[in-house]
Amino acid sequence: MTFTMSRRLAILLLVLLAALALFPLWGKLAFAAKFPFLMQKLTGIMILAILAMSLDLLVGVAGLVSLGHAAFFGLGGYVLAMMSPQYEAANLWLVLPCALGVTALASLVVGFLSIRTSGIYFIMVTLAFGQMGYYFFNDSKAAGGSDGAFIYVKPAVEAFGVTLLDLDQKLTFFYVALGTLVAVYALLRLLLASPFGRVVRAIGVNEYRVQGLGFNPMAYKLVAFTIAGTIAGLGGFLAATQYGFVNPAMLGWHQSGHVLVMVILGGMGTLFGPVLGAFILELAHFAFESVTDHWLLPMGVMVIAIVLLLPKGVAGLLIQWTTLPPPQAGEGGERSETGEGPHPPTAARRVPPSPASGRGEVKEAPP
Amino acid sequence: MTTSDFILETRDLTKVFGGLVANSSVSIGFKERQAHAVIGPNGAGKSTFVNLLTGHLPPSGGQILFKGANIAGLPAHKVTRLGIGRSYQKTNIFPSFTCFENARLAAQSRLPTSMRFLRPALSYAETNRKANEALEAAGLAARAERVAGTMSYGEQRQLEIAMVLATAPEILVLDEPLAGMGKEESEKMVALLRDLARRYTLILVEHDMDAVFAIAEVLSVMVNGTLLESGPLEQVRASKAVQDAYLGDGAEAY
Amino acid sequence: MDIWFFLIQVLNGVQYGLLLFLVASGLTLIFGIMGIINLAHGAFYMLGAYLAWWLAGLTGSLAAAVLLSLPLAAGIGYVIEALLVRVLYKRDHLDQVLLTYGLILIFNEAQRIFWGNDVHGVTMPAAFNWSIKLTEAQSYPSYRLFLSAVCAALAVAMYVVIARTRFGMWVRAGASNRDMVAALGINVKLLFGVVFAVGAALAGLAGALSTPITSVAPGMGDTVLILCFVVVVIGGVGSVKGAFLGAMLIGLADTFGKVFVPDYASFTVYGVMAAVLLWKPRGLFA
Numbered sequence: 001m002t003f004t005m006s007r008r009l010a011i012l013l014l015v016l017l018a019a020l021a022l023f024p025l026w027g028k029l030a031f032a033a034k035f036p037f038l039m040q041k042l043t044g045i046m047i048l049a050i051l052a053m054s055l056d057l058l059v060g061v062a063g064l065v066s067l068g069h070a071a072f073f074g075l076g077g078y079v080l081a082m083m084s085p086q087y088e089a090a091n092l093w094l095v096l097p098c099a100l101g102v103t104a105l106a107s108l109v110v111g112f113l114s115i116r117t118s119g120i121y122f123i124m125v126t127l128a129f130g131q132m133g134y135y136f137f138n139d140s141k142a143a144g145g146s147d148g149a150f151i152y153v154k155p156a157v158e159a160f161g162v163t164l165l166d167l168d169q170k171l172t173f174f175y176v177a178l179g180t181l182v183a184v185y186a187l188l189r190l191l192l193a194s195p196f197g198r199v200v201r202a203i204g205v206n207e208y209r210v211q212g213l214g215f216n217p218m219a220y221k222l223v224a225f226t227i228a229g230t231i232a233g234l235g236g237f238l239a240a241t242q243y244g245f246v247n248p249a250m251l252g253w254h255q256s257g258h259v260l261v262m263v264i265l266g267g268m269g270t271l272f273g274p275v276l277g278a279f280i281l282e283l284a285h286f287a288f289e290s291v292t293d294h295w296l297l298p299m300g301v302m303v304i305a306i307v308l309l310l311p312k313g314v315a316g317l318l319i320q321w322t323t324l325p326p327p328q329a330g331e332g333g334e335r336s337e338t339g340e341g342p343h344p345p346t347a348a349r350r351v352p353p354s355p356a357s358g359r360g361e362v363k364e365a366p367p
Numbered sequence: 368m369t370t371s372d373f374i375l376e377t378r379d380l381t382k383v384f385g386g387l388v389a390n391s392s393v394s395i396g397f398k399e400r401q402a403h404a405v406i407g408p409n410g411a412g413k414s415t416f417v418n419l420l421t422g423h424l425p426p427s428g429g430q431i432l433f434k435g436a437n438i439a440g441l442p443a444h445k446v447t448r449l450g451i452g453r454s455y456q457k458t459n460i461f462p463s464f465t466c467f468e469n470a471r472l473a474a475q476s477r478l479p480t481s482m483r484f485l486r487p488a489l490s491y492a493e494t495n496r497k498a499n500e501a502l503e504a505a506g507l508a509a510r511a512e513r514v515a516g517t518m519s520y521g522e523q524r525q526l527e528i529a530m531v532l533a534t535a536p537e538i539l540v541l542d543e544p545l546a547g548m549g550k551e552e553s554e555k556m557v558a559l560l561r562d563l564a565r566r567y568t569l570i571l572v573e574h575d576m577d578a579v580f581a582i583a584e585v586l587s588v589m590v591n592g593t594l595l596e597s598g599p600l601e602q603v604r605a606s607k608a609v610q611d612a613y614l615g616d617g618a619e620a621y
Numbered sequence: 622m623d624i625w626f627f628l629i630q631v632l633n634g635v636q637y638g639l640l641l642f643l644v645a646s647g648l649t650l651i652f653g654i655m656g657i658i659n660l661a662h663g664a665f666y667m668l669g670a671y672l673a674w675w676l677a678g679l680t681g682s683l684a685a686a687v688l689l690s691l692p693l694a695a696g697i698g699y700v701i702e703a704l705l706v707r708v709l710y711k712r713d714h715l716d717q718v719l720l721t722y723g724l725i726l727i728f729n730e731a732q733r734i735f736w737g738n739d740v741h742g743v744t745m746p747a748a749f750n751w752s753i754k755l756t757e758a759q760s761y762p763s764y765r766l767f768l769s770a771v772c773a774a775l776a777v778a779m780y781v782v783i784a785r786t787r788f789g790m791w792v793r794a795g796a797s798n799r800d801m802v803a804a805l806g807i808n809v810k811l812l813f814g815v816v817f818a819v820g821a822a823l824a825g826l827a828g829a830l831s832t833p834i835t836s837v838a839p840g841m842g843d844t845v846l847i848l849c850f851v852v853v854v855i856g857g858v859g860s861v862k863g864a865f866l867g868a869m870l871i872g873l874a875d876t877f878g879k880v881f882v883p884d885y886a887s888f889t890v891y892g893v894m895a896a897v898l899l900w901k902p903r904g905l906f907a
Binding site for chain 1: 464
């Protein structure tokens with residue numbers, strides 16, 4: 001559902017976005033010594049947020065719970081690493097399309113095999129294919145095996161011999177990541193409002209009915225899977241550029257699980273929710289890490305707590321808070337304020353699978 | 368085979384589940400613009416028949432001829448695109464979408480393709496118009512902005528019909544449209560169906576005999592997966608075999 | 622390739638397959654009967670291995686350690702079922718995935734806290750310090766044969782229990798129609814608890830028994846879990862027979878893959894899975 005966002009929620013999100021965009025200004029004053037580290041951290045989180053949004057297209061919108069999504073993220077990074085000459089910069093106009101092309105192709109093939117299954121099968125199959133990607137790079141000597149590979153010189157962004165962007169510049173890269181994040185969000189919003197997006201959203205609610213209406217669900221699921229995989233590849237490309245390094249763990253299923261937690265924590269099916277989820281989870285991770293060596297323990301407890309206590313994620317809470325009708329919301333109400341579509345705002349809620357289908361349906365709750 | 372005057376026709380349609388024969392050699396012809404009811408006791412194989420007709424199940428044998436072409440084995444999404452729309456016995460809508468979006472999505476299915484990625488779905492004026500028309504026809508125009516899952520049961524059943532109408536079908540296959548409805552809701556629905564019977568070829572699977580007799584011109588009776596009798600309403604009502612097998616005492620009332 | 626070498630590889634493949642079956646059968650039963658996808662299942666394999674290593678150090682006897690680790694794994698499984706998994710029965714697969722993923726994080730960290738990050742090994746018990754000599758150069762270690770025999774015996778025992786006993790009848794009823802079990806008036810809570818504990822114990826036993834031939838290392842549960850998923854996908858979710866054949870197939874594919882295409886050995890397993898998916902998307906026995 002291309003939910004309409006209440007004006008208050010939109011303002012809140014814009015304020016958060018502005019705070020993030022201006023971080024290079026106020027962060028320096030507020031954190032002084034830690035500033036460079038935080039810049040790097042936030043850049044990394046924005047990249048993970050892109051990955052989380054792409055997974056939301058599958059999990060939150062189409063109802064496809066993939067546990068192998070990180071494989072495309074890692075693949076995008078590896079393409080850059082493999083194509084980068086050792087001592088000079090790769091040409092961005094060449095490597096970026098290649099990275100996207102390769103991840104698109106890989107997600108098309110994996111998607112073709114996976115979407116034939118559903119429910120628990122889909123989870124297991126995507127997990128297995130994700131691990132296949134992990135082992136491919138882990139066992140491959142050419143790709144550096146389990147040690148991974150370095151990208152010594154970041155890709156050059158040039159036109160007619162003029163350097164447009166210096167990706168080695170932390171500040172520049174921060175804004176490249178931010179720009180990509182916003183662009184991907186806008187693209188996905190557009191996509192969800194399109195006829196294609198409406199069909200995919202409907203598949204997540206009631207696939208059987210979608211087919212009865214005359215749509216071939218397989219085709220739409222496959223295209224959605226491919227788009228999500230390609231965006232994940234874009235994220236991986238950025239991550240590899242940022243760290244100058246790739247390793248098999250980027251593709252591993254712990255990474256996939258981690259991103260899935262971001263989506264759920266943030267609120268699936270809302271696009272902005274998974275972005276918030278990425279920030280909250282990563283900052284929590286950072287906080288745990290700075291307190292204890294055994295940070296995975298509180299992480300695990302947190303994941304379990306989210307499942308038990310926060311079924312609609314942070315976005316669900318925000319939507320609830322920001323759409324609480326003011327006592328005298330006489331005329332119009334919230335919907336007419338934005339007038340974008342016929343849907344009231346809502347975050348997807350997870351409901352038990354019906355015994356008949358055994359599939360983990362992701363349905364949306366009426367408000 | 369010679370050309371028939373049926374728009375839709377089954378020949379020896381058979382469906383076997385494991386060892387269970389759900390439909391055995393069912394041959395029924397449906398004429399254009401005719402309201403044709405398929406009745407039978409529980410377990411007679413009516414639902415299976417509907418699922419076969421609409422591609423929701425592949426047949427084990429036999430043919431389904433639509434305008435003379437065999438469509439047996441086509442998947443559901445292709446069958447509906449030929450113009451054979453169906454409603455479901457169990458309410459089968461998108462409960463979290465608005466009433467309008469349910470109908471709009473149905474109408475959108477008639478675009479040549481929905482693999483359109485950038486232009487907003489709501490900017491397709493023709494689709495919006497069809498959706499509104501369907502809601503109007505089903506008596507839901509005033510409910511367009513309601514979230515479907517929050518409407519009354521009867522309204523959800525009407526929406527079910529609106530969604531079929533929005534797909535601009537030639538044939539309406541309605542699987543127990545009155546199931547679970549109260550008296551008042553039923554009356555409204557019967558009036559709606561009578562109205563539709565004037566404009567569409569109607570295939571009605573129904574339990575409610577009052578409704579069947581009020582709407583249908585032709586009646587087919589299924590028992591134990593086979594076709595017992597098929598013909599004009601009065602003729603079938605009078606048939607001894609049908610009365611014995613199915614209508615029983617209840618039929619005396621009519 | 623000479624025939625003895627081939628035979629050894631077949632034996633290795635079968636032995637590995639049988640070991641996988643012990644773990645995968647629990648996974649498929651827990652899904653089939655309880656409707657739960659349990660990512661933390663591999664953690665019990667790891668737990669069994671670490672318990673065996675740890676207890677073998679304390680008691681000086683691997684046999685005692687294996688026997689002791691069995692009730693421990695079952696007990697921990699039972700407690701986890703009662704405390705956390707029970708919440709999941711009414712939830713969808715996504716919640717199950719996430720909660721059991723959270724459990725993995727906790728299990729892995731607990732392992733690091735108790736036993737550290739080091740890789741450990743367990744010495745071969747003296748009773749098995751011999752091999753069967755096949756040719757001048759080739760021989761087959763007796764422990765691997767013993768391991769295969771134990772796993773095969775357990776597989777047979779499982780078959781008998783499922784096919785012949787009242788408990789097995791519930792299990793079969795549950796696997797084909799979960800709601801029916803409740804309708805039969807069975808104590809579902811107890812049944813589920815026992816199934817989960819048995820599944821945990823089987824995985825733990827597999828881990829414990831494998832210690833003399835593999836190293837005890839962090840993350841060992843993850844590897845086995847993924848392979849078991851492949852096994853279950855191939856065999857068909859909920860089918861014990863499918864799990865058995867899937868395990869054999871994967872055991873052999875993995876072993877021969879390592880021999881013939883050592884650089885991409887882990888690929889062979891997924892290649893087999895992809896082929897099965899193309900052919901039968903719901904697995905061979907679903």
